[in-house]
Amino acid sequence: MSKRFAKGLVVGKFAPLHLGHEWLIRQAQEQCEQLVLLSWACPELPGCAPERRANWLQVRFPELRSWVVTPEWLAQQRARGLALPDLPRESEPDTVQRQFVADFCLAVLGHPVDVVFTSEAYGDGFAAHLSRCFGRPVEHVEIDRARIQVPVSGTRLRADIHGLRHYLAPQVYGDFVEHIALLGGESTGKSSLALALAKTLGTRHAAEYGRELWEEQGGVLAYDDLLRIGRTQVVREQALAGQCQRYLVCDTTPLTTLFYCRELFGRAEAELEHLAERRYQHLFLCADDFPFVQDGTRQDETFRRRQNQWYEQELDRRGWAFTCLTGSLAQRVEQVLRHLSG
Structure with missing residues (x-):
């Protein structure tokens, strides 16, 4: 049976990758023929170095294509001739963050996506910006914004990683x-x-x-x-x-x-x-x-x-x-x- 969407995208810091993220990703997988995971954090967050995040995504979702982007990785891609902007900092406007994702899709994936999945209020605006950049509609599917399925956030976890370890897969918690x-x-x-x-x-x-x-x-x-x-x-x-x-x-x-x-x-x-x-x-x-x-x-x-x-x-x-x-x-x-x- 064909799925609802051809190409989907999930973007997140995954710092750390917790079971709420995993629920979102699994729900997105069920609706997409192809799903891509994209992560960056600027500045990086304690205990969640890019190498760790890349390993978590690979271990938990080996069947998916995933990228953990760093300034060093961007420099390598530019040396290969790809047109990519600087990695957006956390403090920069939403439009800068969204434009980076659009540029990444076109330069690295080589194609637009049909849908983005989020658990955040910004999801509709994110999809609208991508639609304008791609010249075609990009849908937004919201998954458990109220955090009912997995009531946790990365911020809470970073503040009490050991007390809240039950919200992490063993392969993730082991790194802490x-x-x-x-x-x-x-x-x-x-x-x-x-x-x-x-x-x-x-x-x-x-x-x-x-x-x-x-x-x-x-x-x-x-x-x-x-x-x-x-x-x-x-x-x-x-x-x-x-x-x-x-x-x-x-x-x-x-x-x-x-x-x-x-x-x-x-x-x-x-x-x-x-x-x-x-x-x-x-x-x-x-x-x-x-x-x-x-x-x-x-x-x-x-x-x-x-x-x-x-x-x-x-x-x-x-x-x-x-x-x-x-x-x-x-x-x-x-x-x-x-x-x-x-």
Whole structure:
């Protein structure tokens, strides 16, 4: 069955892309043979960088053509000969904003659109301006202007992203989750601390995949396994982030995997070196200030000390701020909580 419109358009900041936006887009999809998504924000809004917005649109609507426009992108298009104006700032008149959309459609899409979908009062004026620019009628379809279906706005979300996280798809909310990374040599209480912190904070933790694979393979790891460990650890963090509450506790990082790869094989793949540069908002090093506990898989206290010294050197070399945790498990939890509330 043919749909009501051939070519449709949804324009928005999508900062962040929330379920109200998604409802609007899905409703537009049902009515259009082709639907295009266009986004820009000038100035950009905190936590909603263009790369993030482009990824949200791609992940949530992979079947649609979408553009997140930046001044840099415009410069590239002009270099290719496309006639495009400067990116309108938020403070500029509606006519400037609407003209940019018209110019974008003609220069980038190569054709007018038949309809625009909005949830805003400006929709009729927007469609009328496009009609004049295209020399043909452009309809406006208003979707849930009263915000009954999804009672939220980008402004409200930016003010309380964690309290209103249920209005975001997990893939979107995950980008706002702060990662707590724990480093430490063998027998420094890292895994116990990860579990305790996740429980205290009411959130999730990313367990150490390297340990799981080591046990699965009977205590034997090949060189290629180390890159697999680093990749899987990052994928695990990404998968869990959207299920968290404000924080994700990471039992380890690819920096640990790099240490073991160099220790066991004297070298490491460039990709693993790159993964070891992964940044975390909160970084903690568990001190080796209590007796070494041999569980049958660990080396010895000398190795533990050397490992912690390596972490200290590598963190300092990279210029990454970290907090050293000391004392009992309860004391370490308290030190992390003080850091997070500081």
